[in-house]
Amino acid sequence: MTDKHSRSFFGQSTGLTVKSSSKSDPFIFFTCIQKKQDGSWEKPSRGEGKTIRCSLDEMVMILRVLEGKDDKWSGYHSYKDNNTQIQFNWEDAKRMKLYINIGKYKKML
Secondary structure, three states: OOOOEEEEEEOOOEEEEEEEOOOOOOEEEEEEEEEOOOOOEOOHHHOOOEEEEEEHHHHHHHHHHHOOOOOEEEEEEEEOOEEEEEEEEEOOOOOOOEEEEEOOEEEEO
16 A cells, blocks of 8 residues: 555646645645646646645545535635635535535536
8 A cells, every 4th residue: 555645636627636645644735727728737836726735624624525424614724824715515415516616726526
């Protein structure tokens, strides 16, 4: 079993990557990127897109939504005087579509 994990979800215009740097770290990273008007994708290595580090407390709340214990969760992630709204919510009671909003980035799974 590996110590690091990365999973990407790409659509036509928005991509979301979930990364854990170590299974012992109490946080995970969410990176969101969008397709630019010229057809290329934003590059986090150039400071483009949005990366947030979710704490253990935030992961617990997200997990509650994924497990169906809560229909939605939203909060603000703060880092260096920069606040980013995070929201995870199901489209309806059937829980077939999950909407993830991180700042201006929106991804449906």
